[in-house]
Amino acid sequence: MSKELVSIIDVPKHVGEEVTIGSWVANKSGKGKIAFLQLRDGSAFFQGVAFKPNFIEKFGEEAGLEKFTAIKHLNQETAVLVTGTVKEDERSKFGYELDITDLEIVGESENYPITPKEHGTDFLMDHRHLWLRSRKQMAIMQIRNAIIYASYEFFDQNGFIKFDSPILSGNAAENTTDLFETDYFGEPAFLSQSGQLYLEAGAMALGRVFDFGPVFRAEKSKTRRHLTEFWMMDAEYPFMSHEQSLDLQEAYVKALIQGVLDRAPQALDILERDSDLLRKYIAEPFKRVSYDDAITLLQEHEADEDADYEHVEHGDDFGSPHETWISNYFGLPTFVVNYPASLKAFYMKPVPDNPDRVLCADLLAPEGYGEIIGGSERETNYDSLLEKIRENGLNPDDYAFYLDLRKYGSVPHCGFGLGLERMVTFVAGTKHIREAIPFPRMLHRIKP
Numbered sequence: 001m002s003k004e005l006v007s008i009i010d011v012p013k014h015v016g017e018e019v020t021i022g023s024w025v026a027n028k029s030g031k032g033k034i035a036f037l038q039l040r041d042g043s044a045f046f047q048g049v050a051f052k053p054n055f056i057e058k059f060g061e062e063a064g065l066e067k068f069t070a071i072k073h074l075n076q077e078t079a080v081l082v083t084g085t086v087k088e089d090e091r092s093k094f095g096y097e098l099d100i101t102d103l104e105i106v107g108e109s110e111n112y113p114i115t116p117k118e119h120g121t122d123f124l125m126d127h128r129h130l131w132l133r134s135r136k137q138m139a140i141m142q143i144r145n146a147i148i149y150a151s152y153e154f155f156d157q158n159g160f161i162k163f164d165s166p167i168l169s170g171n172a173a174e175n176t177t178d179l180f181e182t183d184y185f186g187e188p189a190f191l192s193q194s195g196q197l198y199l200e201a202g203a204m205a206l207g208r209v210f211d212f213g214p215v216f217r218a219e220k221s222k223t224r225r226h227l228t229e230f231w232m233m234d235a236e237y238p239f240m241s242h243e244q245s246l247d248l249q250e251a252y253v254k255a256l257i258q259g260v261l262d263r264a265p266q267a268l269d270i271l272e273r274d275s276d277l278l279r280k281y282i283a284e285p286f287k288r289v290s291y292d293d294a295i296t297l298l299q300e301h302e303a304d305e306d307a308d309y310e311h312v313e314h315g316d317d318f319g320s321p322h323e324t325w326i327s328n329y330f331g332l333p334t335f336v337v338n339y340p341a342s343l344k345a346f347y348m349k350p351v352p353d354n355p356d357r358v359l360c361a362d363l364l365a366p367e368g369y370g371e372i373i374g375g376s377e378r379e380t381n382y383d384s385l386l387e388k389i390r391e392n393g394l395n396p397d398d399y400a401f402y403l404d405l406r407k408y409g410s411v412p413h414c415g416f417g418l419g420l421e422r423m424v425t426f427v428a429g430t431k432h433i434r435e436a437i438p439f440p441r442m443l444h445r446i447k448p
């Protein structure tokens with residue numbers, strides 16, 4: 001294809017010019033002498049208009065009619081090279097339109113299964129490879145991309161280097177109940193649940209490090225917040241207190257939201273996400289509440305009309321209705337800090353003077369989007385860590401490398417993991433996590 005193609009998103013730079021766009025026909029309408037094509041190229045959607053008399057004038061009676069008729073008969077998702085003049089058009093959502101002067105079919109499409117009518121979720125999930133072409137899915141993927149980009153930018157600007165943890169691992173990072181096990185030449189190996197333990201080794205070698213890759217959890221939960229394979233942004237940093245770590249996490253989440261506002265405003269528009277609300281989350285300090293204060297609040301409000309949750313006692317874990325209520329109560333992203341040690345992983349450092357509680361925080365997104373970050377200050381003492389490993393029924397031999405980090409120059413250090421798809425769901429304002437990743441892996445869903 002020798003022609004220089006223009007992306008739809010760049011069309012505003014070419015008003016009055018003739019451009020050629022490589023695209024697909026998302027939809028078609030029109031009557032008699034006029035055909036309207038909804039064109040998409042992955043960057044945006046916009047309308048092209050073909051007018052029969054123009055074709056006849058340009059190509060002559062016979063060839064012009066043939067071209068125009070071919071346009072009128074285009075099927076949904078036919079791939080086309082469309083040439084036309086860019087015009088401003090205030091009536092259209094995109095603000096621009098293409099006055100089509102020529103069209104070449106590149107790839108035919110017949111009986112495209114996803115039509116403009118409503119389809120059920122199962123049908124769409126079975127056709128995920130095609131569903132991704134829809135306007136909403138395009139917008140969500142653009143937001144995902146903006147978050148990834150902003151993440152790399154933030155870490156780079158804050159002195160972090162990327163440190164890739166292995167995916168195959170000989171030990172459990174989080175717990176032993178939701179591991180995917182595989183055979184590694186006769187030995188058991190597990191798909192990584194989190195790169196954290198390896199990242200801690202990285203932090204002792206290189207200082208501030210981060211990791212971004214897929215992690216796996218064999219969680220049998222069928223909720224709108226759980227995937228069995230998801231992408232985690234994990235960071236680890238030495239010589240930092242838990243409070244400083246929360247500041248860093250807050251700055252990070254704000255940078256991600258800002259990145260989406262800057263790089264994917266059109267996607268937010270398509271999803272009708274309230275950008276002012278997102279700006280408010282950047283402008284105001286996040287809330288911080290202790291686990292115990294949160295439990296007390298939940299108890300005090302359990303008879304309220306909007307309190308759609310079960311009674312909780314100090315020591316209980318939160319369910320998603322509790323998280324939703326807490327985040328709605330504060331109306332801002334909220335760190336819940338210092339959970340009971342019994343609810344959290346073995347590697348967290350106890351709160352000084354309160355060993356039943358650990359120096360950790362979950363960041364709850366507002367509007368009921370659930371937990372987006374889990375983080376903590378790590379245990380630095382060799383003996384305490386060893387004891388915790390044993391208490392948790394884990395084999396210290398499997399954690400020899402991790403224990404070593406406490407033998408050779410152990411320092412205070414903290415880290416956190418952000419679930420990319422939870423963040424995407426929150427920023428995009430979409431209710432179900434399955435739309436936040438190209439090909440979701442969930443309970444009973446491994447295809448396509």
Ligand code: AMO
Nearest residue numbers: 194196226227230372373374375415416417419422
């Ligand atoms: P945690 O287990 O809290 O922490 O996970 C971190 C973040 O990952 C996301 N997440 C999920 N996203 C989709 N589907 C799931 N099944 C799922 N489970 C978790 C959430 C969560 O906040 N090692 C620590 C991180 C650290 O301290 O460095 C960890 O894995 O957004």
